[in-house]
Amino acid sequence: MADHLAKDNWTDIERVQRMAKTYTMRYDSVFWETLFSLTNSEPKHVVADFGCGPGLFLVDIANRFNAHTAIALDESSQMLAVAETNLKGLAKLKSIEIRLVNFDTDKIDIESSSIDFAFSGFMLHEVANPRKFVSVVHRLVKLGGTYVVYDYVSGNEEKFVKAMVKNGISEEHARKRYPHMCKHSAADIKEILETSGFSNCQSQIIDEFRAVAVGLKR
Numbered sequence: 427m428a429d430h431l432a433k434d435n436w437t438d439i440e441r442v443q444r445m446a447k448t449y450t451m452r453y454d455s456v457f458w459e460t461l462f463s464l465t466n467s468e469p470k471h472v473v474a475d476f477g478c479g480p481g482l483f484l485v486d487i488a489n490r491f492n493a494h495t496a497i498a499l500d501e502s503s504q505m506l507a508v509a510e511t512n513l514k515g516l517a518k519l520k521s522i523e524i525r526l527v528n529f530d531t532d533k534i535d536i537e538s539s540s541i542d543f544a545f546s547g548f549m550l551h552e553v554a555n556p557r558k559f560v561s562v563v564h565r566l567v568k569l570g571g572t573y574v575v576y577d578y579v580s581g582n583e584e585k586f587v588k589a590m591v592k593n594g595i596s597e598e599h600a601r602k603r604y605p606h607m608c609k610h611s612a613a614d615i616k617e618i619l620e621t622s623g624f625s626n627c628q629s630q631i632i633d634e635f636r637a638v639a640v641g642l643k644r
């Protein structure tokens with residue numbers, strides 16, 4: 427996977443640890459303010475993170491929304507092992523579901539219309555067919571439920587490259603990865619949610635290379 431420019435090798439334990447270590451920097455106060463400005467604060471009983479990585483967002487959102495069930499989905503068993511430990515240790519839940527699944531090739535074995543709050547963070551640019559994937563998420567979300575996508579977006583290559591270099595990636599590699607990691611604009615992500623069946627879609631730019639998009643299932 428070394429030459430896959432949209433995604434890293436997420437089975438590599440160092441990269442798994444880096445994802446966990448950089449969580450608070452990536453999910454900073456601007457992100458949370460944006461998320462809460464776009465979603466309501468009603469309790470959400472079942473929360474699911476598609477591409478959960480180390481599961482730290484799922485912990486925070488489950489606690490915040492008083493969820494009783496958290497569903498962690500990822501194709502990396504290494505990520506899921508860390509997510510399971512974090513969910514067991516840090517979240518107050520009745521049920522934790524850990525699902526090893528590749529969204530590009532596998533059927534997601536979850537009951538239709540069963541999720542109150544679905545989320546994908548820094549993941550949508552990695553799936554082979556975002557529209558097909560988001561249509562599946564739409565089927566799994568309950569009527570009245572929400573799907574939130576948080577991802578890198580296009581528009582400012584220089585700022586993206588600068589941020590990647592700060593994280594230890596070479597400038598040359600960051601430039602190569604920009605069209606793959608920032609392949610969607612905020613408007614593109616909103617449009618993907620709309621054409622996949624979500625209503626009342628909104629997107630908000632967080633900074634030069636990050637945005638949050640939200641859709642409701644009606």
Ligand SMILES: C[S@@+](CC[C@H](N)C(=O)[O-])C[C@H]1O[C@@H](n2cnc3c(N)ncnc32)[C@H](O)[C@@H]1O
Nearest residue numbers: 436477478479500501502528529530547548552
């Ligand atoms: C950049 S990491 C982000 C992890 C987490 N959402 C976070 O922000 O901390 C992307 C995650 O998506 C998962 N992923 C990427 N493509 C996937 C696919 N096709 N099916 C399932 N999981 C996938 C990876 O294994 C990885 O854990």
